[in-house]
Every structure is written in structure tokens, then in C-alpha cells.
Amino acid sequence: MKKKRIKSPYASSLYWPAGILYMVLFFIPTVLSLFFSLTRWTLQEWEFIGIENFTLYFSEENLRIGFRNTIIYAVLTSGLKVIFALYLATFLSSKLRATGFIRSVLFFPTLVSTIGVGITFSVLMNPYEGIINAVIKSVAGFFGKTTDGPGWLIDPNLLPIVSIALVDVWKGVGIATLIYIAGMAAIPRDYYEASSIDGASTRQQFYKVTIPLVRPAMFSVIILSFVGGLRSFDLIWAMTGGGPGFISDVLASINYKQYTSGYYGLATAGNVILFVVVSILVFPLSRYLNKKEVVM
């Protein structure tokens, strides 16, 4: 046809505002980070020092902890959200009366300030004055036992990062549930009717109909929460600041500490490492999940 001679009615210039912003504030800094991670940098001048930043970064002991915590945090938050949200969504998709109320309440923490949630929970989790341990103590006392309760955020081992991850799940499970509910709403009712005529129980319907057909939503939840978990900073910063010591540091908080100490080259190297870690884990994961989806 004559299509080639007619000027397209869709203007490519619609790309420009987004394209310029993306280029200047996202793409160019990302490319620059590859270079500046190899320098000693004061933001005014730089000196090329090769891979020294990376060797320095990897030689620090707290980095090992940071790596471990980043992975634990991401796996724990996304895993718990995927499972809890699936059951919550199933519960809330049923014809119960309380669903409207529960749905709203569940969703509210997503809108609330992460810093506010972090501060509130760090007070609640205070091992000496906090309410959570007060409840644990009185329950234990009821059964005739005495306990001090866990140290939550001041424990010298893994507990601080796990506690923060639990608060993250508390705050983020609502949005994961909504994604599931949307996925479940898209499942045609016929499948449930057909399977119940064939004598399937509610449990069988859940495992044989709901779970396979809600898979695209499940994958969105996995990817979104896993990426969020790997990059998360603000909740951890508000609750422990990476402490006690470096026990609950993650890659993002280590980078921030180096930035505030003025080690801009080192902080940029940390940024590149985070970038590589996220890419190595997430892109294969999303390809794997997409492949499974096609097979289904």
C-alpha cells in the first residue's frame, strides 16, 4: 500500500520528554558509574585507580555480612509475601462478609510512611520496654515459664535482619494480595463450576485450578518483591541503621555509609556491585518464570 509515503499519525516526538529524562537522569549516570567506580573521586576531580575500589570493598568483613543479609532479606520477604498473600487472596476472594473490611485494613500499611512504620515497630520490638516481649513474657508466665523474650533488633546474630524482614512483610503483603486478587478475578468461573460438578473439593480446586491459573500474578509478586527486597534501604535504616555494629547491614546501607563518609568512588563501586547482583539474580529468574508460564 501507500503506507510508506504517508507520514505516520503517531508522533515519535511523544517519546522526547520521557526519553530525555531517562537518558539524563538514569541511563547516563548508569554508564558513568562503570567509569567512576574505577576512580578515587571527590565529585570535583577524579583520579583513575583501576579496580582498587572493588578489592577494598571485597576485603571488608562487613561486606560479607551485607551480602548475606541482602540475600536473606530478599528471599525471606518475597517468599513470605508470595505465600501469605496467596492464602489471604483466596480468603478474601470468597464470599465472606468481612472481606471488604479486611481488604481495606490489609492495604492501608502500603500507603503509610516506611520510616513511620519502622520507628513504631522498633519501639514495639524493644526487648526491655516493648509490648511484643511484654506479651511473650506474660504468655510464658501463664504457662509457668520465665523468659526474657527474643532480642529482636539487638540480637547479635541473624535475628535483626529477620525481624526487619517480618515488618517489611507486614507492610507489603497488602499489595501482593491485591495483585493475586486481580489474578483470581480473571479466572473464569466455569472452571470452578465444571470441577465442582466433577466432584472436586474446595481444597482440590485451590491446588488444581486456582494455583495454576493464578501463576502470572504469582510471578509478578515474586519479581516485584524480590527486586524490592534486594534494593531495600529505608526500613532497615529506620529500624537499626545497619546495627548493632554491622549485623543488619545490607548492600544499600553500606553504600549509603560510604557515601556519607565521602568515599564517592567506593560508594559508586558498591552501586555497581548491587547492580550486578540484582541483574545476575533477577534476569535469569524472570526468564525462568516466563518460560514456565509458556509451558503452562
Next chain:
Amino acid sequence: MILTRNKGLKSKTKYRSIWADITGIIVTVIVFILPFYFLVVNAAKSQEESFRLNMSPPEKWLLFQNIAKVVSDYDWHVLNATKNSLILTIFSVFFLIIISGMTGFVMHRKRDNTSAVANFLVLTALVIPPAIVPTIWVLQRIGLYKTLAGMIAIEVAYGLAFAVLIFRNFIGTIPKEIDEAAIVDGCTGWNLYFRIIFPLLKPVSITIGIIATAAVFNDFTNPLYFLPGDENATLQGTLFAYVSRYSTQYNLLFADILYITAFPLLAFIFFNKRIVSGMTAGSIKG
């Protein structure tokens, strides 16, 4: 439909559903409402009373006095931060909706090399973390570092990928015949988008608007890096700073949290139905 409804009338199912209702409500109240209750009662107490950090209601409700104290403290610092946060949120969300909608439109309708590249860039931007210090360096070069305008540009740039994705998917549900009818009448280019298509995107624009408002208003990390300085402080930043200032005045610390939460809470009360239905409409699709 008829089948399921008949089933629901069976007494056994009905009996079980009442228990499920009650358990659901109790668990929700304990897990989700009690922390907010704790926040409210302690924000309303006097200093000595709040120091005990318990759930009992205050002897005397001092909620508004405490909030007024927080807002006026340190030469009305929180009030200034409120102004900054509101300006930042309103402008970021406005530009984000305008810019990402037009991008999503041309990406969906004009399939060429540019749209393939744009698709790839959107997906990568969703995943990879932004390079922070080099971004500060770029902002310094163009004179936008430590300015609200620069912060708005950053929020829009970082929000683009998600918003473009949702707009593009939603635009896929708008029949191409609508464009064609407009094109026949001579409406093309930017006019085609802003006069014909954009008004049809209202539901998804509202969804994006709500998500982005919560994200920008509650953003702590990006202003921490790109908008330092006392006069530039946003509400999240003041809240963080006040943890140490109010370390012995829990009532004021909680009043500050409550004051900041009041903005999303009001939005939540007014738009509750919209938020939940909008979120489900926009959050998933292809």
C-alpha cells in the same frame, strides 16, 4: 452461578463461614489495627505517661496539643517540610502521568525500532538500581542538585518505567478504531493523544496517581541523597531526624508519625473504593 449460590445456602458452609469471618476479623485487628492503636494512644499522652509505652488510653487526650507542638517546634520546621513534601508530590505525580501516558501510547501504537528499544529500557529500569553518586554529579552539572525542581525530575525519571508499563498495557484495551476515526478527521500527532486518547485513560491515570502519590510522599531515600539541606527537608526526613531529637519524648515522636500518616489516611478514607479497585485494575495484565 446458580450452583455456587445454592451451595452457599447449605447450613454447614454457612456455619463455617461465620467462624472464618470472626477469625479473619480478630487476626486482622491484632496484626494490623493494634500497632495503629498503639501509635494513636501514645501520641495523645503526656511525656511521662508515654514513657511507659503501654496500650492503655491516655489519662488526658493531648493529641492536638502534641501535634501542634511538633509542627511548630524548631521554628516551624515541620510546616516547611510539609510544604516541600506537598510541592514535590503534586508536581512529580502530575508530570509523571502526562509524560508516561504519552510514552505508553506511542510505544503501543507505533511498532518500530524505537518501541522495541523503549520496551527493553522499561524492563531493565524496573529491575536495576539507579547509580546514585553519578546522578548527583549530573545534577550538579545541570544546576539542579539540592533543588526541588531537580528532585521532581528525579522522582519522575525513577517512576517512569512502572507507569509507562501500566499505561501501555491499558492502552492495549482501547480499540484502534478510535484512533482511526480521529485520524480520518485530521487529528494526528500530539493532538491525537491529548484530545482523544488521554481522556479515555482516566481510570488508569487515577491508579498511577494514587500509587505515585504514596511512593513520592513516602520517599525517604531519594531526598536523602538528592535534596540535602535543612530548608529542603521533606516530611520523611524530618521524621527520621526527630528520632534522636525526641528520643525521650515518645509522645511527640508518635505525634509526628501520626501527623505524617494523616495525609495518606485522609486519601485512604476518601478514595478507599477507588484505590482498591484501581489497584486491581492496573496492577496486573500481561
